[in-house]
Amino acid sequence: MATLRDYRRDDLVRCRELINQAWDFDGNISHPEIAALAKDIYVNGSLAESRHYRVVEDDGVVLGLLFGAAGDGDKFPSGYGGVLGSLRVLVRLLRVRGLALREKRRWIAAINAHEVTRVKVTRRSDAELTLFAVDEAARGRGLGRQLLAEYLDVCRSLGKNRITVETDVYSNFGFYEHHGFVRVGEFDSPLTELFSGGSGETYVYELEL
Numbered sequence: 519m520a521t522l523r524d525y526r527r528d529d530l531v532r533c534r535e536l537i538n539q540a541w542d543f544d545g546n547i548s549h550p551e552i553a554a555l556a557k558d559i560y561v562n563g564s565l566a567e568s569r570h571y572r573v574v575e576d577d578g579v580v581l582g583l584l585f586g587a588a589g590d591g592d593k594f595p596s597g598y599g600g601v602l603g604s605l606r607v608l609v610r611l612l613r614v615r616g617l618a619l620r621e622k623r624r625w626i627a628a629i630n631a632h633e634v635t636r637v638k639v640t641r642r643s644d645a646e647l648t649l650f651a652v653d654e655a656a657r658g659r660g661l662g663r664q665l666l667a668e669y670l671d672v673c674r675s676l677g678k679n680r681i682t683v684e685t686d687v688y689s690n691f692g693f694y695e696h697h698g699f700v701r702v703g704e705f706d707s708p709l710t711e712l713f714s715g716g717s718g719e720t721y722v723y724e725l726e727l
């Protein structure tokens with residue numbers, strides 16, 4: 519039977535796998551070091567912003583994860599938070615071999631532009647869902663619903679009024695609509711464009727609690 523538990527450090531490899539499966543960084547980004555960095559920004563960067571970090575496990579295998587900024591846990595020390603976290607990303611990017619400086623600057627500009635716009639669009643939020651995915655082979659079994667229901671309960675118990683999630687055209691955003699979230703904003707992100715190798719279309723959804 520599937521059970522929910524807190525994320526642990528030794529879940530990192532599996533969570534990166536799940537994220538890669540959902541957003542296909544290895545397929546979309548030709549440079550392997552940049553693809554690895556993208557997975558770290560998603561998993562470790564989201565963890566750094568989160569106080570709720572749960573995974574769903576069945577028979578010892580992690581099948582899904584949900585991280586949220588509001589929560590009752592301590593901030594997870596992923597090493598990718600705050601100024602030091604940003605510096606770490608910058609240093610990793612600058613150290614990538616076989617990538618022109620012009621391309622590195624493009625990545626740095628895209629990361630900054632994404633963050634600046636994202637903050638504007640999500641300003642109203644007092645709880646944010648930062649990362650959410652279920653293994654392709656395990657979708658449709660209600661695991662995503664379980665993870666989300668638990669997070670909504672935590673947010674309600676903390677007195678939060680509104681939960682926000684940023685997603686993109688490649689994600690399963692229909693799931694949010696099915697659960698009552700409303701699209702409140704859209705922006706074009708150069709970072710989503712680089713990550714996906716396609717459109718930069720990014721959506722912001724909100725749910726009133």
Ligand SMILES: CC(C)(COP(=O)(O)OP(=O)(O)OC[C@H]1O[C@@H](n2cnc3c(N)ncnc32)[C@H](O)[C@@H]1OP(=O)(O)O)[C@@H](O)C(=O)NCCC(=O)NCCS
Pocket residue numbers: 540650651652653656657658659660661662663664684685686688689690691692693696
């Ligand atoms: C979104 C995601 C986590 C859903 O996980 P899941 O375990 O398959 O979802 P569940 O089986 O719990 O589905 C719960 C309900 O949502 C509905 N649902 C799932 N995907 C849906 C979609 N695209 N559109 C509308 N409804 C959807 C299901 O039909 C089910 O409905 P019910 O409760 O009325 O029976 C999964 O599709 C995923 O990992 N996608 C890739 C990553 C992603 O898109 N993450 C979220 C955006 S950032």
